[in-house]
Amino acid sequence: MAEKRNIAFIGSECYPFVKTGGLGDVMYALPRALVGEGCEVRVIIPLYACIPQKYKDQMEYKGSFMMDLTLEGRTFFVGIMELEKDGVIYDFVENKEFFDWGNPYTGLWEDIPKYCYFAKASLAIMNYLGWAPDIIHCHDWQAALVPLYKRTKFWDTPVGAAKTILTIHNLRFQGICSIPHLKYWSGLRDDLFDYPVLKWNEQEANMFKGGIAFADRITTVSETYAQEIQTEAYGEGLDAHLRYHSPRLSGIVNGIDVDQWDPAADQLLAAQYDVDNAIERKKTNKTALQERLGLDQDEHKMVIGLVSRLTDQKGLDLVNAIVPQMIDGNTQLVVLGTGDPRYENAFRYYEGEYKGSVCAYISYNEQLAHLIYAGADAFLVPSLFEPCGLTQLIAMRYGTVPIVRETGGLKDTVLPFSGGDGNGFTFSWYDADHLLGTVNDAKTVYFTDRYAWDEMVKRNMRKDVSWTSSADKYLALYDELMQ
Numbered sequence: 001m002a003e004k005r006n007i008a009f010i011g012s013e014c015y016p017f018v019k020t021g022g023l024g025d026v027m028y029a030l031p032r033a034l035v036g037e038g039c040e041v042r043v044i045i046p047l048y049a050c051i052p053q054k055y056k057d058q059m060e061y062k063g064s065f066m067m068d069l070t071l072e073g074r075t076f077f078v079g080i081m082e083l084e085k086d087g088v089i090y091d092f093v094e095n096k097e098f099f100d101w102g103n104p105y106t107g108l109w110e111d112i113p114k115y116c117y118f119a120k121a122s123l124a125i126m127n128y129l130g131w132a133p134d135i136i137h138c139h140d141w142q143a144a145l146v147p148l149y150k151r152t153k154f155w156d157t158p159v160g161a162a163k164t165i166l167t168i169h170n171l172r173f174q175g176i177c178s179i180p181h182l183k184y185w186s187g188l189r190d191d192l193f194d195y196p197v198l199k200w201n202e203q204e205a206n207m208f209k210g211g212i213a214f215a216d217r218i219t220t221v222s223e224t225y226a227q228e229i230q231t232e233a234y235g236e237g238l239d240a241h242l243r244y245h246s247p248r249l250s251g252i253v254n255g256i257d258v259d260q261w262d263p264a265a266d267q268l269l270a271a272q273y274d275v276d277n278a279i280e281r282k283k284t285n286k287t288a289l290q291e292r293l294g295l296d297q298d299e300h301k302m303v304i305g306l307v308s309r310l311t312d313q314k315g316l317d318l319v320n321a322i323v324p325q326m327i328d329g330n331t332q333l334v335v336l337g338t339g340d341p342r343y344e345n346a347f348r349y350y351e352g353e354y355k356g357s358v359c360a361y362i363s364y365n366e367q368l369a370h371l372i373y374a375g376a377d378a379f380l381v382p383s384l385f386e387p388c389g390l391t392q393l394i395a396m397r398y399g400t401v402p403i404v405r406e407t408g409g410l411k412d413t414v415l416p417f418s419g420g421d422g423n424g425f426t427f428s429w430y431d432a433d434h435l436l437g438t439v440n441d442a443k444t445v446y447f448t449d450r451y452a453w454d455e456m457v458k459r460n461m462r463k464d465v466s467w468t469s470s471a472d473k474y475l476a477l478y479d480e481l482m483q
Contacts, residue, residue, distance in 0.1 A: 005478055006132065007034060008162070009043040010122045010146055011139035012115065014090070017051045018104050022254070022390055023140055023169045026221070029257045033471035035087040042131065044122045046114075047081055047092035048104045058083045059092060067124050069117055071184045078121045080128070091129075093121050111142075112177045115207070116185040119145035123154050132158040135478045137165045141175035144211025148188060148197075151214055163481040166215035168208075170387055171229050171236045172313075175207030176200055182207070209241055216481055218242075218249045221388035222409030226251030234385055252474060253412050254388040255467035256397065261373075263398050263461075268370035275461040278399045279454050282374060289375030292368070293359035295332050302446050303332045304439070305376030305400065307369050307391055310339030310347075310362075315382030315405060320346045321432035326439055327354045330447065334372055336361045373398040378425075378442050382435050386410050396423060396460035401453070403442055405430065413465075417445065419452070423460045 013019055014027035031041040047056075059081040066075045079094030093099070098114045105111055123146065126133060136159070138146045147164040154160045179193055182205040192198050193205055197213045200206035212218055220226045228234035230243045242249060259265075264274040270288035273281035283299050290297045304326070308314045320343065326333060327350075335347045335358075347360035361368060373379070379395035381404045388409030392402040396413075402424035404410040414424040427438040446453050 005039045005475075005482070006134050007031075007039050007041045007478065008122075008126060008133040008136045009041065009139070010119070010136060010143040011043075011045060012118070012142035013104060014043055014045050017045065017055055017090070017092075018048055020104070021170075022221075022388065025257070025390060026167075026169065026254055027139060029255065029467050030471060030474065031088045032086050032257075033255075033467035034474070037471060037475055039475075040089075041087075042089045042091055042126075042133070044091045044093065044125065046099045046104065046118055047079070047094040048102070049100045050103045051092075055083065056081075062091070063128060064094070065124070065128055067121060068187070069120060069185065070187050073187070076117060078124060080125055091125055093118060093125065095121070108175070108177060109181070112175065112181060112207075113185040115142040115175065116145060116182070116187075119143060120149050120153065122146060123149055123157075123159050126159045127154070127157050130158075133162045134482050135165060136162045137167065137474075138211065138215070139167050140169050141173055141208040141211070144175060144207045145186060145188075147211050147214035147216075148186075148192060152189060152192070153187075163216045164214070165217045165219060165477070165481070166211045168218065168220040168225075168229065168387070171208070171220075171234070171238060174209070174236065174238070176204050178203060179205045181205075206238075209238060212238070212241060212245055216248070217477065218245060219477070220249070220251050222253045222412045223251035224411045225385075225387045225408040228385070228408060250477070251412075252470055252477070253409050254390065254393075255470045256390055256393045256465050258397065258466045261394050261397050263374055266370055266374070268367045269374045270371070273374075273399075275399075275458050278457055278461060282377075282399060282457070285371060285375035286377070287375075289334065289371050290332070292371065293334060293361065294356070295334070295359055296356040301330055301332050302378065302443060303334060303376045304378045304380055304403075305372040305395075306333070306335045306337070306380045307372055308337045308339075308381075310335075310337045310343035312340070313384050313386075315384055315430070315435070316340070316343045318382050318430070318432045318435045319380060322436040322439070323350045323354075323358065325436055327357045329357075331357070331443065333358045334361070334376060335359070336363075336365065336368055336372055338362055338364060373400055376400050377446060378403055378439075380439075381405070381410055382427075383407060383410060384430060389413070392424070393465040396463055397465055399457040399461045401425070401442065401456055401460065403435075403438055405435075417441075417452075417456060420455075421459075423456060423463060
């Protein structure tokens with residue numbers, strides 16, 4: 001048994017307190033998995049006004065202090081509120097000036113000072129509490145200044161001995177602003193604003209770039225995405241920087257919370273099921289889904305589900321292009337999500353055009369999401385890019401066969417069907433005809449070789465999509481860094 005490890009997680013959101021995307025899920029699930037492996041884990045996030053009151057009521061005041069920030073050393077209040085949940089200690093950074101507005105992000109100009117303060121306060125809080133981490137695990141650009149502060153302002157304090165990991169969840173957002181703005185709010189030394197570290201161009205600095213340069217290790221949320229971001233197509237302007245730092249870069253695919261997503265215990269379903277009775281009971285959920293959404297009730301029709309933010313990144317332009325070809329009298333399409341008005345309107349149009357075969361539920365509805373995962377036969381994730389993706393993992397857990405594009409974590413988690421193995425249908429070219437061809441391949445197996453389809457359903461339900469193996473890989477990485 002390895003020695004006990006103290007791990008700090010620093011990030012801008014964490015389920016169930018505040019969540020806008022997959023980052024919030026990871027900040028919740030990975031620490032819980034690590035506690036199960038014997039680590040002591042603290043999660044540090046801002047105390048936003050939007051955190052539900054029921055959690056604020058459980059928090060305990062742990063102390064406060066004043067901290068200098070900015071070029072001229074202005075001082076700011078840092079309060080610490082704490083609660084423990086499932087063995088994980090959550091420390092909330094309290095400062096009304098920064099965190100009492102916005103939900104949780106506002107605009108980049110206002111967010112830069114907020115996350116400069118947050119990065120520095122997170123390190124100061126650990127020193128104040130007398131808790132020295134072995135590893136400080138930072139997430140996305142909002143925590144990217146932590147490695148820089150650790151090696152400059154905090155190098156001779158207890159937290160200065162920790163190793164840092166920076167995880168890239170989505171490279172599209174980088175914390176880019178004018179050099180004077182970041183220089184003023186961060187109070188970091190002039191030499192860090194040169195090209196190898198924070199400098200982005202003659203006018204601008206890039207927080208993510210600086211964090212990548214100074215972290216001891218860089219990870220991202222799938223092996224394929226770690227390779228893709230070193231190319232011009234996916235690198236969002238940082239590909240050369242990432243290639244330079246590639247010896248310290250690796251990918252570890254996310255898991256999902258298998259207690260939260262468990263068809264055998266899911267109270268939001270019409271019928272719970274496990275791998276032994278899935279084939280029959282998925283039909284019950286399909287009928288409930290068709291009834292709920294006003295689709296023709298027919299268990300012989302193939303239902304294709306899509307639960308997503310309706311944006312270009314998610315490949316919605318491809319789906320939009322092929323709906324008329326997909327709806328052939330034997331196929332139904334269910335779309336749940338919100339986003340770009342042009343997609344919201346397009347799917348509403350298709351619902352009107354193909355009454356009984358298409359439903360566009362333009363909203364977010366947790367119960368309906370669960371029912372789609374359980375009641376659909378296949379699940380679409382045709383993303384333009386997808387660092388990891390969680391919906392395909394949830395779909396597999398519920399025995400719903402994924403149809404995905406081979407990118408990022410989708411490529412790493414869905415193996416193309418061929419005869420007796422594979423667990424989904426995949427295409428590589430980002431092209432509507434390729435998506436349509438892949439959907440048709442899935443339909444062919446569904447309608448003409450139901451035995452092979454049902455075996456794939458069972459294979460998916462047996463697949464380990466939990467955090468366990470991912471947590472083991474992170475533990476190995478932590479141990480390597482601690483040597």
